[in-house]
Amino acid sequence: MYYIAHRLFAAHDRALAAQLAHHLALKVGEHQVFLPFCDTDEEDLVADIKGRRLFELDRERLRSIRALIAILHGPSPDDGVCMEIGYAAALGAPVILLTTDFQDYSSAPAGPRTVFPDPLLDALATRIVRVPRLGAPAQQPGTSRFANFAARNHAQVQNATEACVEAALQLPLPLPTISVPIRDGSTVYAEPSSYTAPNYALPGRTTIAGVTVLGPTRFEAAEPIPAARHDWAAALSSTRIVVDGSGPETPPGAALLIGAACATGRPVAAYLPRSTYTHATGREPNHRNLMVQYGLEATLRSADEVTAWISG
Structure with missing residues (x-):
């Protein structure tokens, strides 16, 4: 299909x-x-x-x-x-x-x-x-x-x-099989928002409570697409993913990683200090987008909650 x-x-x-x-x-x-x-x-x-x-x-x-x-x-x-x-x-x-x-x-x-x-x-x-x-x-x-x-x-x-x-x-048949990378139990991938300045103190940090925190390389790379593939592999080899959802809508990278985590069973949380709710007939209030909302394990409202979720 x-x-x-x-x-x-x-x-x-x-x-x-x-x-x-x-x-x-x-x-x-x-x-x-x-x-x-x-x-x-x-x-x-x-x-x-x-x-x-x-x-x-x-x-x-x-x-x-x-x-x-x-x-x-x-x-x-x-x-x-x-x-x-x-x-x-x-x-x-x-x-x-x-x-x-x-x-x-x-x-x-x-x-x-x-x-x-x-x-x-x-x-x-x-x-x-x-x-x-x-x-x-x-x-x-x-x-x-x-x-x-x-x-x-x-x-x-x-x-x-x-x-x-x-x-x-023109897509090839049969489809290639792609294996999900093995998780490293001591790493978390943290995706910042492309819309705002960092809202929690992760850039430059390498560990939190013994957990290695990885971050993106593609935004400053001379070759952004190969760097993006590296970021994707780093996220899918981590045990958990945390994203900064700040912005007019969830940033593209954050939303992509929420989908990936949801598909592969990884816990994923979003830092979102303030939600904008959407309303439609017969539907409960959703913060921004229902696909993003229900793909998350947790919504974190402060930097302290982010640190606790990473170390927890």
Whole structure:
């Protein structure tokens, strides 16, 4: 089954994902494509704890997918989508990332560029399908420049959809088997927030109560993508993972690692001193994203709680 991960919270995002799912289903059959929100009946689903039930339904699909196709745009990738990418990648499923973003990203003005704001996304992608330019100018006399611009964007989306379906069909068979690294019982991987200054005193610390604390190398590396692969291996070889969830939404790297920990059974906690809650009809309040919320073992509200969780 192909799992299509996408931002859920605006009609145009859901429409784009549905268009992609439709064109892929024409090639592989509808039963081979899973589209969240649509296939979990999110708008009409009734459950005692609706957010948790949605998490469980999506997680069930993620554990048996042929590949994950994720739609990502802009400098703030959706944290739920990143969580799903991390989950799939940790289990060895191919990951196709689709973007129409025309920007590159770097950690310094003249630094090495990546397709996505966090190099870990570039590193985890089996294939990146990037269609950053508008379609050809429309030749429709009598229409406004705005209608012509809309047509060029529709053409760009169509091109992206077709390229992504072709990439999915070209994935190799059978799937490679990827083993999860053996855990080292004395290490914790700590991921800071890319949005804020460090909020707990881990950078520069090598041990806490006898536990070795590892951190990322990719943000300052001359070659960020190989460094991102090193960070991924370090996180998956650690016993536990702690992330700083501070920012407008959970940072991409943090969300990726929450997904990976959830997939592989590692305890994972997030430092989040202040939650922003989301509300939807029939659903319990969720802090930010329900996929991230229910993938966590613990939410830590202070630096002391972070230190206690690492040493505990």
